[in-house]
Amino acid sequence: MPWSKANRERLVLKPNDEYGGKGIHIGWTMDQAAWDLAVDEAVDQDYLVQQAVEVAYMDFPTWTGEGLTFQRQLVDLDPYVFEGEVEGILTRLSASALANVTAGAGIVPTFVVSPRS
Numbered sequence: 001m002p003w004s005k006a007n008r009e010r011l012v013l014k015p016n017d018e019y020g021g022k023g024i025h026i027g028w029t030m031d032q033a034a035w036d037l038a039v040d041e042a043v044d045q046d047y048l049v050q051q052a053v054e055v056a057y058m059d060f061p062t063w064t065g066e067g068l069t070f071q072r073q074l075v076d077l078d079p080y081v082f083e084g085e086v087e088g089i090l091t092r093l094s095a096s097a098l099a100n101v102t103a104g105a106g107i108v109p110t111f112v113v114s115p116r117s
Contacts, residue, residue, distance in 0.1 A: 001039055004049050008035040016046035021103035028052070029097055060093060060108075074099050077110070 004011060008027035015023035025038040056077075059070040076099035080088040089112075094105035101107060
């Protein structure tokens with residue numbers, strides 16, 4: 001646990017068997033005291049500590065009450081692979097560090113554009 005506490009800025013603490021973003025603690029979005037408390041509470045529960053990976057951010061058009069604007073969004077691209085081939089893609093966009101629909105992210109269509117032959 002000391003290592004997990006000392007490396008807050010590059011770790012995520014997740015419950016082993018939850019969904020919808022429930023119980024997730026994103027280290028770099030928390031202060032040290034809150035992170036330490038979350039780690040202490042997770043010790044007696046089914047949690048795991050996961051190292052952060054670099055994620056993509058892009059600007060996307062967003063409709064607001066003031067019209068069309070561009071907002072920076074986290075892009076979570078999840079391919080579906082069947083028999084070794086990509087057969088579909090789920091893409092989520094999020095204004096926060098948690099790309100989960102029940103936590104406020106949105107699912108958007110994904111188009112693969114190839115040059116004409």
